[in-house]
Structures are given as structure tokens and as C-alpha cells.
Amino acid sequence: MSEVSKAGRRPDVIRWAITVAVLVGVLAVLYxxxxxxxxPNGPAQLETLKRGKLVxxxxxxxxxxxxxxxxxxxxxxxxxxxxxxxxxxIVNFWATWCAPCLLEMPTFSxxxxxxxxxxxxxxxxxxxxxxxxxQARAFMxxxxxxxxxxxxSGSMPFLLDPPAQGMPTTVIYDKKGVERARVSGEADWxxxxxxxxxxxxxxxx
Numbered sequence: 001m002s003e004v005s006k007a008g009r010r011p012d013v014i015r016w017a018i019t020v021a022v023l024v025g026v027l028a029v030l031y032x033x034x035x036x037x038x039x040p041n042g043p044a045q046l047e048t049l050k051r052g053k054l055v056x057x058x059x060x061x062x063x064x065x066x067x068x069x070x071x072x073x074x075x076x077x078x079x080x081x082x083x084x085x086x087x088x089x090i091v092n093f094w095a096t097w098c099a100p101c102l103l104e105m106p107t108f109s110x111x112x113x114x115x116x117x118x119x120x121x122x123x124x125x126x127x128x129x130x131x132x133x134x135q136a137r138a139f140m141x142x143x144x145x146x147x148x149x150x151x152x153s154g155s156m157p158f159l160l161d162p163p164a165q166g167m168p169t170t171v172i173y174d175k176k177g178v179e180r181a182r183v184s185g186e187a188d189w190x191x192x193x194x195x196x197x198x199x200x201x202x203x204x205x
Contacts, residue, residue: 046181046197053191056183063178066091066171067159071125074137074148082177087119088201089173090189093157095127096135098167100186109143110190111198119175120198122146127154127167174201 050057066081073079081091092108094101105124112122124146126136133150140148151157157164160171165184172181180201188194 046200049193049197049200052193053188054183054193054197056185056187057181057197058183059181060179063174063180064161066173066177066179067156067161069151069156069159071149071151071156079149081123081173084121084123084173085177086175087121088175088198089121089123089177090170090198091173092122092124092168092170093127093151093164094124094168096132096139097128101168102139104168104186104189105139105143105146107188107190107194109146111194112145114190114195115198116145118202120202123149125149125151125156127151127157129154172197172201174204 046057046059050059068080068082070078070080081089090108090111092101092105094105096102108122108124112120124140124143126133126140126149128136128150130152133152136150137148140146157167157169160169160182168186170183170187170189171179172183174180181197
């Protein structure tokens with residue numbers, strides 16, 4: 001091929017490369033715009049967070065409302081999970097006789113501290129009997145900013161649908177009060193997956 005022919009083709013190659021670069025740039029801009037506009041306004045893709053420290057998390061396939069049964073706060077006032085509607089609410093059922101519960105509670109404390117002042121509620125509900133009430137209160141006092149809640153009947157975890165399989169059990173509700181996921185057993189709630197979980201649910205309308 002002559003040098004003249006090669007020189008004649010160079011502008012075509014340059015134009016083609018510029019066109020491809022422009023198209024790639026346009027697609028990239030569209031992706032960023034759609035990601036910013038569509039994803040935060042839709043349901044969080046919680047399946048992507050089922051990894052690392054939340055590998056045991058089970059996504060609720062048919063989201064359901066929280067049970068309406070009441071439990072008590074530290075002052076003996078009756079509250080329900082619906083009392084926290086409007087907040088991303090993480091409900092943890094625990095007891096002083098449950099070693100994994102005691103191990104994971106400080107991680108809930110760190111999660112609560114991270115989102116302090118935001119519409120997030122970490123609701124740790126003790127199912128201890130009356131004779132362990134003071135012990136449970138003392139333990140929670142060491143895990144501020146968590147507040148003390150109690151279900152003295154111990155029945156609330158088993159009124160879930162499906163019932164809890166054991167302690168600890170943690171249920172995640174969105175701002176509308178709908179169950180979105182749960183974890184059976186101990187987890188690290190101060191890890192990046194838990195932070196991203198809360199952040200994702202906060203972005204939902």
C-alpha cells in the first residue's frame with residue numbers, strides 16, 4: 001500500500017476513534033445519571049450485601065409488616081415496632097444466657113453510634129425473665145447508645161413469620177415498617193456490609 005493511501009486512511013481512523021470515544025462518554029454519563037436517579041428511589045438490592053460479615057443474612061422474599069405485639073422500654077412504657085415507623089429499624093432479640101448475643105451487642109452499639117442523629121433505630125429486645133432484669137439492664141448500660149427494651153413473656157421472637165429459630169435473631173425493617181431481611185445467629189453489625197445495608201435502606205423513599 002502506498003504512503004498516499006495510508007495517509008488517506010488516517011483521518012478515517014481518527015474520526016472513527018473519536019466517534020467511539022464520544023459514544024462511550026455519553027453512555028458513561030447516562031449510566032451515572034440513571035444510577036443516581038433510579039437506584040436510590042427503588043428498593044435496595046439487599047441480595048448484593050449477603051456477603052462478608054452478613055453472609056448469613058436471609059432476604060425476606062415476600063416483605064411483611066412487623067408484629068403488632070407490644071414490649072416495654074426501660075421505663076416500663078409499652079411500645080411496638082410500629083413506634084419506630086419512619087426509621088430504618090433493626091430489631092435484635094437477645095438474652096443474658098445467650099453467649100453469642102453478648103458477643104455481638106457491642107457491634108450494634110457501634111452501628112447505633114455511627115448513625116446517631118439519623119432516622120435509624122437499633123432496638124435490642126431482651127427476652128430475659130424477671131429474675132434477670134437487673135442483669136440485662138446493667139449489660140445494656142455498658143453498650144450505649146443502645147436503649148433497653150424488654151419482652152418479659154419471651155414470646156415475641158416466636159410470633160414472627162416465620163418464627164425465630166433461636167437467639168440471637170435480628171430482623172431488619174425499612175422506613176415503612178416492612179420486614180426486608182433477617183439474620184439468625186451472631187453477626188458483626190459494625191462491619192462495612194451492615195453500614196451499607198443501613199445506608200441503602202435510608203436511600204429508599
